[in-house]
Amino acid sequence: MRYAYFPGCSYHGTGKEYEASTHAVAKKLGMELVTIPDWSCCGATAAHGKSHLLNVALPARNLAIAEGMGIGEVTTGCAACYQQLANANKRMTENQEIRDKVNKVTGKEYKGTLKVKSLVEAIGSIDPEQIKAQVVKPLSGLKVAAYYGCLLVRPPEITGFDDPENPMFMDNMMKLAGAEALDWAHKTECCGASLGVSNLGIAVKMINKILKAAVEKGADCMVVACPFCHLNLDWHQKSVNKQLGTTYDMPVFYFTELLGLAMGVSPDELGLKTHFTDTQKVLSLVG
Amino acid sequence: MESININQSIAKNAQFIEEIGIESGQPVQKCYQCGKCTAGCPVAFAMDYTPNQVIRMVQLGMKEELLKSETIWICASCSTCSTRCPCEVEIAHVMETLRIMAGRSGTAPAGKAKYVEVMYDALLGTVEKYGRTYEVGLVLNNNLKSGKLFNGADMGLPMFQKGKLQLMPSKVQGAAEIARIFAEVRKMEGGVK
C-alpha cells in the first residue's frame, strides 16, 4: 500500500506527535507514505474566508505534484488539510471549467485522477485482522471517547464515508487496539477550530461542552484525528479551567498514538511526553 | 441588534437573493425557516444573527446588515447546519460567500469578527511569503495586528518548552509558484489583501 503523503503545516510544530506516531504505525502496518515533494500549505481555515478561487488553488498545487508521483492515492492525517484536498479534488474532477481555471492559476496541470483519503480512512481500509495481528499490548480496560469533530465527516458529499452524525471508524479502530470505545453524544460537535486562536472566549465554551460530555461518560481519555482538535482539547484545556472554573485533567491522544502503544511502540517515539495535559495516568493504566 | 426597515431593504436589494444563489450555489429561496440549522449550530450563542435569521435576511435582501454582521466571520464552518437542513441549503457555503463578499465590498468587520479577519490575513500572509504556515509568525503577527498582544502569551511559553513552536519558518522551494497563485487570484478575483 503506497500513498502520496501530505504532512500539513503542523507536522513539526503543534502536531508533531501526530506526525511521529503516524509514521510509526504506518511502518507496523506496511503502509508506505511517500511525502509529496515540496508540498505547500493547503489554505485551511483562512482561504475560504477570502476567496473561492484561492481556496481551491492552494490545495490544487499539491494535487498536481502528487499526480506526477504516479501513486494514485493521497492521504493526510490533518482533518482540515484532508477536507481542503478532498474539496479541491471534487470540484476539479467534476467541473472542467473550474479545473481549467485553477490550473491556469497554479501554472500546473492537474488532470483529476487522484483519490484523496484521510489517514483514518486509509488505515481503516486495511484488513482488521492485519491490524489486530500487530497488537501486542492490548489497551484492555481503557475507556476511550472517540472525538471526530467536523471536517472528517462533514459535509458528507465531500467526505463521503461513514455516518456524519454517528461515525464509528475510529471507535472500531480503538476496539481493535483492545480499548473500550464509549457511546457518547458529542462525537461530532465542533470544538471551535480556529476560534481557539481568534476568539478564545467563544472557543472555551465549545470545548467545555465536549470535555464535560466525555467526563460524564467516564472516559479515561479522548482520541482525535486532527491537530486542530488536539490543540483545542489538549492545549486549551487549561484555558477552559481558568476561564470557566472547571478542573479538567483529560488526556487527549491522536488515534495513531494509541494504536502505536498497542502495537508496542515506545511512548517516547510516539511523542507522548509533549502533550499539555499529562498522559501519565493513561500510560500507567495500560502498563 | 439594530432595528431594521424591512420595506426599504427589500426595495434596495431585490437582486441580492439571486446574487447569493449564484455565487454560493445554494437554493436559499427554498428555506422555510424550520430553525434546524440554528438548533444545531455550536456558535449560535455568540452570533449577532442566528443561521436561520441569516438565510431569512438573504431572502429579504438585507445585504448591508449581513455584510456588517459578526456571524458571517465567527461561523466555524463546521457544516452541522448544511448536513441537517431539510431543504438542502448548505448554510455554511452561504456564510462563506457572505464573508468573501464583505471582503470584496471593503466592509470592515467589527468586534469579534475583526479578530477572525486579522487571523485570516496573518495566516495567508505567512503562506504567501513562505508557502507554509509559520506558527510563531502567525501568533506574533496576529497578536500585534489585533492589539491583543498577550492573547495566548501564557500559552506560548509552554509551547516553546514542548518544542512545538518552530523558531524558523520552513520555506517551500517553489515559493515563486505560491506567489504566482496569489497574484493570479488577485488579478482574476480580488478579495485577497
Ligand code: SF4
Ligand atoms: S435548516 Fe434549512 S430550511 Fe431550516 S431554517 Fe435553516 S436554512 Fe432554513
Ligand code: SF4
Ligand atoms: S457552519 Fe457555521 S452556521 Fe453552520 S452550524 Fe457550523 S458554525 Fe453554525
